Amino acid sequence: xxxxxxxxxxxxxxxxxxxxxxxxxxxxxxxxxxxxxxxxxxxxxxxxxxxxxxxxxxxxxxxxxxxxxxxxxxxxxxxxxxxxxxxxxxxxxxxxxxxxxxxxxxxxxxxxxxxxxxxxxxxxxxxxxxxxxxxxxxxxxxxxxxxxxxxxxxxxxxxxxxxxxxxxxxxxxxxxxxxxxxxxxxxxxxxxxxxxxxxxxxxxxxxxxxxxxxxxxxxxxxxxxxxxxxxxxxx
Amino acid sequence: xxxxxxxxxxxxxxxxxxxxxxxxxxxxxxxxxxxxxxxxxxxxxxxxxxxxxxxxxxxxxxxxxxxxxxxxxxxxxxxxxxxxxxxxxxxxxxxxxxxxxxxxxxxxxxxxxxxxxxxxxxxxxxxxxxxxxxxxxxxxxxxxxxxxxxxxxxxxxxxxxxxxxxxxxxxxxxxxxxxxxxxxxxxxxxxxxxxxxxxxxxxxxxxxxxxxxxxxxxxxxxxxxxxxxxxxxxxxxxxxxxxxxxxxxxxxxxxxxxxxxxxxxx
Amino acid sequence: xxxxxxxxxxxxxxxxxxxxxxxxxxxxxxxxxxxxxxxxxxxxxxxxxxxxxxxxxxxxxxxxxxxxxxxxxxxxxxxxxxxxxxxxxxxxxxxxxxxxxxxxxxxxxxxxxxxxxxxxxxxxxxxxxxxxxxxxxxxxxxxxxxxxxxxxxxxxxxxxxxxxxxxxxxxxxxxxxxxxxxxxxxxxxxxxxxxxxxxxxxxxxxxxxxxxx
Amino acid sequence: xxxxxxxxxxxxxxxxxxxxxxxxxxxxxxxxxxxxxxxxxxxxxxxxxxxxxxxxxxxxxxxxxxxxxxxxxxxxxxxxxxxxxxxxxxxxxxxxxxxxxxxxxxxxxxxxxxxxxxxxxxxxxxxxxxxxxxxxxxxxxxxxxxxxxxxxxxxxxxxxxxxxxxxxxxxxxxxxxxxxxxxxxxxxxxxxxxxxxxxxxxxxxxxxxxxxxxxxxxxxxxxxxxxxxxxxxxxxxxxxxxxxxxxxxxxxxxxxxxxxxxxxxxxxxxxxxxxxxxxx
Numbered sequence: 001x002x003x004x005x006x007x008x009x010x011x012x013x014x015x016x017x018x019x020x021x022x023x024x025x026x027x028x029x030x031x032x033x034x035x036x037x038x039x040x041x042x043x044x045x046x047x048x049x050x051x052x053x054x055x056x057x058x059x060x061x062x063x064x065x066x067x068x069x070x071x072x073x074x075x076x077x078x079x080x081x082x083x084x085x086x087x088x089x090x091x092x093x094x095x096x097x098x099x100x101x102x103x104x105x106x107x108x109x110x111x112x113x114x115x116x117x118x119x120x121x122x123x124x125x126x127x128x129x130x131x132x133x134x135x136x137x138x139x140x141x142x143x144x145x146x147x148x149x150x151x152x153x154x155x156x157x158x159x160x161x162x163x164x165x166x167x168x169x170x171x172x173x174x175x176x177x178x179x180x181x182x183x184x185x186x187x188x189x190x191x192x193x194x195x196x197x198x199x200x201x202x203x204x205x206x207x208x209x210x211x212x213x214x215x216x217x218x219x220x221x222x223x224x225x226x227x228x229x230x231x232x233x234x235x
Numbered sequence: 236x237x238x239x240x241x242x243x244x245x246x247x248x249x250x251x252x253x254x255x256x257x258x259x260x261x262x263x264x265x266x267x268x269x270x271x272x273x274x275x276x277x278x279x280x281x282x283x284x285x286x287x288x289x290x291x292x293x294x295x296x297x298x299x300x301x302x303x304x305x306x307x308x309x310x311x312x313x314x315x316x317x318x319x320x321x322x323x324x325x326x327x328x329x330x331x332x333x334x335x336x337x338x339x340x341x342x343x344x345x346x347x348x349x350x351x352x353x354x355x356x357x358x359x360x361x362x363x364x365x366x367x368x369x370x371x372x373x374x375x376x377x378x379x380x381x382x383x384x385x386x387x388x389x390x391x392x393x394x395x396x397x398x399x400x401x402x403x404x405x406x407x408x409x410x411x412x413x414x415x416x417x418x419x420x421x422x423x424x425x426x427x428x429x430x431x432x433x434x435x436x437x438x439x440x441x442x443x444x445x446x447x448x449x450x451x452x453x454x455x456x457x458x459x460x461x462x463x464x465x466x467x468x469x470x471x472x473x474x475x476x477x478x479x480x481x482x483x484x485x486x487x488x489x490x491x492x493x494x495x496x497x498x499x500x501x
Numbered sequence: 502x503x504x505x506x507x508x509x510x511x512x513x514x515x516x517x518x519x520x521x522x523x524x525x526x527x528x529x530x531x532x533x534x535x536x537x538x539x540x541x542x543x544x545x546x547x548x549x550x551x552x553x554x555x556x557x558x559x560x561x562x563x564x565x566x567x568x569x570x571x572x573x574x575x576x577x578x579x580x581x582x583x584x585x586x587x588x589x590x591x592x593x594x595x596x597x598x599x600x601x602x603x604x605x606x607x608x609x610x611x612x613x614x615x616x617x618x619x620x621x622x623x624x625x626x627x628x629x630x631x632x633x634x635x636x637x638x639x640x641x642x643x644x645x646x647x648x649x650x651x652x653x654x655x656x657x658x659x660x661x662x663x664x665x666x667x668x669x670x671x672x673x674x675x676x677x678x679x680x681x682x683x684x685x686x687x688x689x690x691x692x693x694x695x696x697x698x699x700x701x702x703x704x705x706x707x708x709x710x711x712x713x714x
Numbered sequence: 715x716x717x718x719x720x721x722x723x724x725x726x727x728x729x730x731x732x733x734x735x736x737x738x739x740x741x742x743x744x745x746x747x748x749x750x751x752x753x754x755x756x757x758x759x760x761x762x763x764x765x766x767x768x769x770x771x772x773x774x775x776x777x778x779x780x781x782x783x784x785x786x787x788x789x790x791x792x793x794x795x796x797x798x799x800x801x802x803x804x805x806x807x808x809x810x811x812x813x814x815x816x817x818x819x820x821x822x823x824x825x826x827x828x829x830x831x832x833x834x835x836x837x838x839x840x841x842x843x844x845x846x847x848x849x850x851x852x853x854x855x856x857x858x859x860x861x862x863x864x865x866x867x868x869x870x871x872x873x874x875x876x877x878x879x880x881x882x883x884x885x886x887x888x889x890x891x892x893x894x895x896x897x898x899x900x901x902x903x904x905x906x907x908x909x910x911x912x913x914x915x916x917x918x919x920x921x922x923x924x925x926x927x928x929x930x931x932x933x934x935x936x937x938x939x940x941x942x943x944x945x946x947x948x949x950x951x952x953x954x955x956x957x958x959x960x961x962x963x964x965x966x967x968x969x970x971x972x973x974x975x976x977x978x979x980x981x982x983x984x985x986x987x988x989x990x991x992x993x994x
Contacts, residue, residue, distance in 0.1 A: 004603070011607040019615040022412075023622055023734045025419065027390045029574065036577040038612040039383040039560075040584020041604050047557050047585070048592040049814035050550040053850050058547045060867050072544035076551035083558055089506040094548045096512045096707055100519025101545035102308075103695045105852045108527040109906040111253040114688025117933045118681040119477055120499040123484035132666065136674050141485055143678030148478055151686045153452040154276055154464075154471045172446065173638040175679035177645030178671040179435035184624045185653045186432075186788060186921020187408075188969045189943035191618035192741055192962040193787025197611060199745050200958070209746070232390075233567075233574040245530055254528045257692065264696050310706040312687075312694040318705075346559055351705045379560050382616040408620055408922070415623040418630065419730065429687070431680050432922040436624060439631035439642065448686050462702035466693035473689050539860045546853035597821070597871070605783075605818040613815060614784035621969070625737050626730040629976035633984040647977060654970035655944065655963040658754035665754070673928070680926045 001203055009204045013211035016198055024219050029231040143171045239501035240494075252501050260469055267465030274461075274468040279453045281425065281445040285324060285401060288423045288443075292398030293331035299324065300397040300422070302388070304404020304429075305341025305381060306348045313429050314348055316454030316463075317404030318355050323457045324401055325359030329368065333398075338391055340377040341384035341409065349376055385409035389416045396420045402441075403450060405429040414440040513701045519545075520699060557585065584608075645671045722986025725979045733976060740972050744964035753963050759948040762938035765891070765916050766796060771804035773890035774879060778849070778904065779809065779816035785897030785920055786819055791946025791959025792918035793819070793895045794826055799953050801830050805890070806879045807842040812849035812900035817870065820844045826957075839878050846870030855903040859886040859911065886913045898923050909935035918945060 018034035054076065061069040075094035082091035122144050124137050146168035149161055157165050198208045222228040242248045267274055292299045301324045303317035321337065328335040337356060339349045353374050360369040377387030389412060392400065400417035402410060402425070410426060410433055417424045424441040427450035428434025438444045445453060455463035484495035505511050523542060526535040567578040591601040632647070634640040651657055652668030698706050769775065777797065781789065800807055811817050824831065836842060848866050849855050858865045862883050869875055882888060886908050892915040894904055901917065909915050909930070918940035919927050931939050940949060944966065947959030 008603055008607040012611040015608060016611045016615045019612055020619065020738075022386070022389065022619065023731065025393075025731060027386070027393055029577075031386065032574065032577045033580075034612060034615075035383055035386045036581040037584060037608050038616075039378060039380050040581040041588045041608045042380060042613070043557055043560050043581075044585040044588020044592075045605075045609060045814050046553055047589055048596075049817065049847050050553045050850065053847065053854075054547055054550045054554075056848075056868060057543060057854070057865060061543065061864075064867060066540065066864070068540050069544065069547070072547035075544065075548050079548055079551045080555055082555060087503075089503060092506050092512050092707060093515060094551075096516040097519045098545045098548040098552070099698070099706060100516035101523045101542060101853060102549075103516075103698065104520045104523035104527075105542065105856055105903075105906075107257070107692055107695045108524050109910055110688050110691060111256055112250075112910060113902070113905055113930070113935075114684045114691075115256070115473075115477070116253060116499050117935075118684050118929060119480050119484070120496055121929055121932045122481055122678075122681060123488050123496055123499075126485065126489055136670065139670070139674035140678045140681075141481070143675055144681055145478060145481060147679060147682040148474055148481075148685065150446075151448055151682065152471050152474060153279070153448070153455075154274055154468045156277055170638060170641055171675055172679055173438070173642045174645045174671065175675040176435035176438045177642040177647075178649045178676040179432050179679070180439055180624075180642070181646045181649035181653060182672060182676070182921050182924050183432040183436055184621070184628070184650065184921075184973065185944065185966070185970075186924075186942050187617065187620040187624055188741075188966060189788040189921060189962065190614060190784065191621040192745070192965040192969070193790055193943065193958070194611065194614040194618040194784075195742060195745050195965075196790075196958050196962060197614065197787060205746055208742075212742075231574055233572065233577050246528060247530055250528050260689075260692055261696050264693055265700070268700075268702075310698075310703065312691050315694065315703060315705070346555075376559070376563060378563075379557075382613075385616075408617060411620050411623040411627070415626060415730070431676075431683050431926050434683070436627065439646075440623075440627040447683055448690055451690055460702075462697050462700070466690075466697060469693055470686070470689040474686070477685055535860070539857045539864065542853040542857045543865065546851050546857070549851050549853065596817070602818070602821070605815075609815060610783045610818060613782055614787040617784040618787065622734045622737055625969075625973050625976065626733045628973045629728055629730070629733055629980045632977045633981055635984075643977070643981075647974065650970050650974055650977075653944070654967045654974075655753045655947070656751050656967040657970075658756075659752035662754065665756075672924075677928055677932075681929055684926070684929065 001201075006207075009198075009207050010211075013198050013204070013207050014215070016194065017211045017215040021215055021219055024223075026223065026228055027232050028219060028222060028228050030215060030218060030222075032233050143168075143175075147172055238497060240497045241501060249500055252499065256473075260473065263469035263472060264462070264465050267468045268461050273459060274464040276452065276456045276464060276467060278456060279445070279449050281427075281443065281449050281453050282323075282456070284425050284443040285320070285453075286327060288399035288401060288425055289324065289327040289331060289333060291423055293333045295398045297398035297422075298334035298336055298395050299328055299399045299401065300336045300338065300392065300395065300417075301325075301401040302338050302403065302406075303348065303352055304345075304402075304406050305384060305409070306345040307342045307405060307407075309344035309347045310351075311344075311405065313405040313427075313451065316451035317427075318348075318352060319454035319458040319460075319463075320401075320403050320450065321352060322355045322359045325356040326363055329360045329363035329365045332368075335373060336391060336395060336397070337374040338377055338384070338388045339374055340379060340387070341381050342379060346376070346379065349374070381407065381409055385412050388413050392416045392420050392422070397422045399423045399425070402426045403445075407433065411436055411440060509701065509704060509707070512707050513699075516707065517699055561585070645675065720987055722983050722990075725983030726987045727983070728976070728980070736972055737969060740968035741965045744968060745961070748961055749964045750960065751964055751967055753947060753951060753960070755948040755951060756941070756945070758939055758941055759945045759952065762916055762918075762940040762945065763799075763949060763952045765914075765938045766799045766893075767803070769800060769803040769805040769891065773803075773805040774883065774888070775800055775805050775807050776889045776892045777807050777809045778812060778892060778894045778896075778900075779819050780812045780849075780894050780896035780899045780901055780904075781816055781819075781920075782813050782897060782899065783815035783818060785899075786816070786895075788897070788920045788943050789895050789918050789946065791943055791950060791957055791962070792940050793946075794823065794957055795946055795949040795953055795955060795959065796893055796895075796918065796940070797823055797827055798830050798955055799949075800893075801827065801834055801836050801841075802953075804834065804841075808845055808880060808883075809842065810845040810849060811847045812855070814847055817847050820870075841879075843875060843878050843880060844870045845875070849900050849903075852900070852903040852906075855900055856907045859907040859913075861885060862888075886911045889913055891916065894918070896920070896923065901927070905930060905935055916940070 018030040149164040150168040306314040377384045400422045426437040426441040427445040894917045921942040
């Protein structure tokens, strides 16, 4: 464990607890410090990595003989005109090209993955296999049919359609309960992962505990002395 | 994956039906747009909840906070509908003299959307004859970063203490932070969910939720734009097609024929 | 020349052509077009990278506005701008070791994970507030959520194995069915939205607002 | 008991900061002092283990870190356990990122896996290559599926990838397996441009994505799904290499039981106070 590791561990633990301080219920200078640090360095990272991508795929691609990629660099520079007060319309050409390609990439396959495959996966034998499989498949088939009627908007929901949509809505709330629980597991895992990162290897544990105590104490002192509001940036 | 029913030379195997469905959908949208008669749409219950929320804020003399999502891909499907509903909320606020705050940002895509949101709200105030009350500073661009935007959004809620918070468009994991803070400051929360797990959490955490497409349907209903109405008419037809495929497919496969499964794979 | 850029029809045609270059090869066996579309996709990727660099410019402008107008505690915004510049300088000094990786380990790594981890707290307070059997729908949500939460605690699975099929029944049927129906409805919505854009019915997408309508 | 200090009202209106503090404590204590309670292995993890266990020395795996750094915290155990298993099987591994923050992950992986890499003499260039941030958007994924070397020319350190085992990779057909570790940044692009074409894929995704990813396991696009950190812990148990996953399971148990406790007392409070007040 070098002195550098120690400094990194202290900064990481302190800033992390400052970020958690939003749970105190009031925005504070501590939270602002953590937030602005993250935005600054995070935005810097975005610039670095995207400039690298432009160099690697564009410049290297052109050097490797794929001359058409020059068009990519030229169009890219044209995009930058978007913020120009007078010539912002120049950016429309590259945006039109990127949008067209983007829509095509998304739309050409989504009819399969999001529509046909979803229907096909639901069309399964309902009377073969063990009891659990039969129960699962019947439930899925009925749920998909009833829930789908809930999403009809250009027809008045009357009679059997209304019943079907209502049953579908109740089924959806059961699904929401299960999905909520799965989501909680995921978020809890992130929180646990964060704390593990700050507490591994073991020599970091006292630093973590110290950061918790210091940040909590600072919060309460600032709050009680009224400095919390005065030192927090206004939006 | 089961083998397709047939293949057509020149078309890649297993992609004919997808191509056909894409083409028919284009033709359906064009047909319903051309007809000149605005296709019927039922009024989505969420709109009544929005009216009640703005009315409640007006009575309490507290502002309304309404956001159009973080628009990850700029003008995506959710954001366009959210802007239509934002216009409706803005008109209600202008009519009732309630301050409207629209936190914008959360992604680089939202940079392109913000000017249109400003114009949407300005037009709403204009239509209610209150253009002088419109203040562009109430549509702050908080940040291009998702969580810095969330920090700013939460800061606004904690200081402005709104009577209602209406979160439209595509919100992601930051929606939970915002909804919980909105609840903590006593605001009535109306949210929309654009992916399954967000929807489930927001169904629990908010007072009212526009489930999935109800948000975009509300946008189409309000905008009375023939193109959006035609789109929903075409979508509903395809949902009927999906239901038909499902029911016939289930009957067929249980009668021993995998015709529909293979048709869906052509 | 500027008329070309300002013309809505011209930009719409450019977008539709760009769309077809990428859309057609996926369905039709046209090897020449397939190869050109791959390059075309790479060009689009490069343009997208430039738009991200553009986003940073507006971040800078907003920070400077904050400082210039002397808003309360503007020091934090100054620190944010310094952070952007520092990170770019650090990157030029090498990205494997050195200050770049220190900044990653001390600031970006922990803070970006705290952002997501914080959601566990908001979800837990939602449990205490929202999981109430107010009506039949809320009761249905509560029962399903309660059983799956109980199953997800690793200790439960080890002491009450019987709970697994019950919890999996909820996650593998109701949740699965909703995910499918939601995929179908959102997919159709996204396609028809794409159609509206290509038919020129969503001018905002191309940045055409008031003056060129 | 007077109306104001009614016990039911107290349960119904718990200050959310008490909930936050308790959750903080029940997660931090087991991290500072682990207990290691028992754990059952789910069918999903067994299926995932089966797919990875069938790899051999002449297989090439595209190991995609499709996550911001924050999401990595949740799938870290799955990433490390999967990489350990791939190294033990002797399969080749190309590590690629689809988010700028993921570029910080490979160095941490290799410092954690140093023991198994030395044991199997797993060398850079010969057995594994770090390609870095080569998938910034869907277009990049699509073009790499059609012409890999047209898009990727260098590894993350800027050295040409010619001469490494990647010479054998031309397009989507040449990967033995794509292992995606995802918070959903680019996973749907891989489904569209690799999975749909038939490249065998497995995914370790965060809890939020499980409901929307499961349908793709059903339709065969993913061969297996390793669910969140829980799956990683179970995989650690299967390959007998305790790591961050198993260490976190105590926190999981306490965290879930704490939330269940709050649901129960909130409902008691609701029926005892809120409902009765509404009826009056």
